[in-house]
Amino acid sequence: MSIEIDILNGDASWQRAEPLHRAVWGAHVIARQPWAHIEWAHADLRVLIDAPDDSGLACHVGIYFRTIIWNGHKVHVGGIGGVATREDCRRRGYASLAIDAAVHTMRANDAVKFAVLFCEPHNFAFYQARGWHPFSGEVFCEQPSGKIRFEAMAPFVYDIVRAPRQGKIDLCGLPW
Numbered sequence: 001m002s003i004e005i006d007i008l009n010g011d012a013s014w015q016r017a018e019p020l021h022r023a024v025w026g027a028h029v030i031a032r033q034p035w036a037h038i039e040w041a042h043a044d045l046r047v048l049i050d051a052p053d054d055s056g057l058a059c060h061v062g063i064y065f066r067t068i069i070w071n072g073h074k075v076h077v078g079g080i081g082g083v084a085t086r087e088d089c090r091r092r093g094y095a096s097l098a099i100d101a102a103v104h105t106m107r108a109n110d111a112v113k114f115a116v117l118f119c120e121p122h123n124f125a126f127y128q129a130r131g132w133h134p135f136s137g138e139v140f141c142e143q144p145s146g147k148i149r150f151e152a153m154a155p156f157v158y159d160i161v162r163a164p165r166q167g168k169i170d171l172c173g174l175p176w
């Protein structure tokens with residue numbers, strides 16, 4: 001069976017992604033997370049995979065592009081966030097496919113040197129098995145209150161060219 005993968009403008013496709021976000025990260029789930037208070041960036045692009053039985057969206061990965069500062073140097077990076085597969089569609093490889101499509105899209109942008117994501121401990125093994133490395137340095141980002149050190153989730157990086165494993169990253173905007 002062939003699987004169709006759409007990569008669409010982030011704002012224009014939010015309506016399609018929203019029900020899956022609500023199902024996976026409902027208000028009651030968010031409320032007990034260490035990142036409940038964080039304001040997030042909107043995805044620039046979204047990878048969307050529909051369920052083969054036409055029952056709606058099965059999987060979502062948000063793609064972000066940003067010029068960040070690493071150890072004082074400006075670097076253009078890609079990011080992924082909002083990775084989610086509908087509960088009844090998990091373990092079919094959808095998230096792996098969607099993450100691959102996101103990485104492929106980032107690679108197609110010559111300016112992107114590496115990719116960054118943030119995740120919780122129960123997903124460390126999932127991302128490490130897919131080639132992502134822990135970033136052991138410090139991450140700063142913007143929030144409505146001003147610049148903060150971002151510690152609500154752990155940073156992971158992916159070598160598009162070569163990703164640093166340590167140092168200081170300033171996301172120069174909202175996190176994803």
Ligand SMILES: CC(C)(COP(=O)(O)OP(=O)(O)OC[C@H]1O[C@@H](n2cnc3c(N)ncnc32)[C@H](O)[C@@H]1OP(=O)(O)O)[C@@H](O)C(=O)NCCC(=O)NCCS
Nearest residue numbers: 083084085090091092093094095096118119122123125126
């Ligand atoms: C994490 C998540 C996106 C995976 O989606 P998925 O479509 O089931 O992923 P895939 O089918 O591509 O991969 C599943 C594989 O990863 C493994 N896996 C899934 N979650 C894992 C985890 N947390 N740690 C380690 N391995 C994991 C599965 O065992 C499976 O391996 P297998 O193929 O050898 O059986 C999905 O479980 C989900 O939506 N979780 C809730 C939201 C979330 O935590 N998102 C991540 C935010 S950073």
